[in-house]
Amino acid sequence: MPSSPLAKGSNRIQRPVPLREGVYEALLELIIMRELQPGQHLVESELAMQLGVSRQPVREALQRLSTEGWVDLRPGYGAFVHTPTEKEADQLLAVRALLETESAGLAAVNRTEEGLARLRELWDAGVAAVEAGDVDAVVLANADFHMHVVQLSDNAVLAELAAQVDRRVRWYYAPVARLRGRRSWEEHAKLIEAIAEGDADAARRVMRDHTENTRRTYHEQVDGAGVEAAGV
Amino acid sequence: MPSSPLAKGSNRIQRPVPLREGVYEALLELIIMRELQPGQHLVESELAMQLGVSRQPVREALQRLSTEGWVDLRPGYGAFVHTPTEKEADQLLAVRALLETESAGLAAVNRTEEGLARLRELWDAGVAAVEAGDVDAVVLANADFHMHVVQLSDNAVLAELAAQVDRRVRWYYAPVARLRGRRSWEEHAKLIEAIAEGDADAARRVMRDHTENTRRTYHEQVDGAGVEAAGV
DNA sequence: GGATTGTTTGTTGTCTACAGTGTACCGGTG
């Protein structure tokens, strides 16, 4: 039995993923991409019909989306896409700065060679996307890069909260991230350097500036003041 | 119509709260109080029978408890009370320190007279509970006090994340909080002072020390090293 | 025409039933 080719868990037949999870992913994507508009009423039976499932997995997915803040459940009235406010955006960006600054410092302390190598790969991919002018890839590469820094912190709770915040922030700054992507990758390079040197203070300083730049850029964009995005 | 005695929203008849919310509260309480043990299998039909409802509201409550980290859903196997680990506890306490330190600084900036008055009331209640030797009341007063500081920060996202973390932390330090409650209320008094003076740096310093004391005390308790709790 | 009331339609919240899967137990065989 110990040498059985089927003994390893990795060869287990995967059980089908519950429908509720597919529904969750589908709805989340529609919300993030704004195909489901803020404030829009999400009618369970319609969603169920469109997605080809019964109402139950839809309800369960909505429950989870509600807990994560994407959807507001109003008992008796139904589910509505959460309407973000500017104040909320500012608060999210402030909290993001706090969490990612702390993560950067911890990443500098807890880094691994593999982690650094991966970070550099992600950086290369991001720069390539910028040079190719592939805006969607830039946005994605940016999110991947940040999440990897957070993971290098080796604090799972911090990573989890940062992921929550980051997803909600995407609502706000995806358009910003498209502008002047190159500059933000220069800041990313400085961050890699600080982490590689194990310089927690430098890592924190670079990340704090970087995330504050995002916050400032968001406000400039909302105020319609300019297109001089400083970075993400 | 403007002067109708029924015009004010506060006279509205309250719609019944959905069962799922009552189930959620009941289960959460059982988990926090450890009447439902870590790792325990939560069988939907049993819970439904015990709570006198059908399985649906139980499923919906479990969905929410899972998203919040209290319960692990394993598709096809069911729901299990989340098993906290020491590493997780440490990470939670570290993140709690980060969030609450930032909150304290913002509270010093954004404080209001009402907020301060309320904080002092909560402090009085906490000290009275300590002197009455009412341990459960002490634990509760402590959580109330911390949550109120976080609310004074005027950053709803921060408050929400801090609330999430605080609830999970309760699993770990409720026993600790019982010990030497008086000392932690002395630290709370210093915090009130710093906030009242609008001294954000002092507020941050006091809160950082306070929450780090908790973290240290937790480790000492787990190591069985002593009963010299430094505070919560 | 505007306000009020009654009716209809749509939706939510919950209950019940069914199908599929996992686990435990039992009997038979080597």
Add this chain to the structure above:
DNA sequence: CACCGGTACACTGTAGACAACAAACAATCC
């Protein structure tokens, strides 16, 4: 005794039904 296969039972995931409530619409009254 150990192992295997079959069966029964427990549980999960989902679908469908029903009752209650919210909103929209139509009819009636002033």
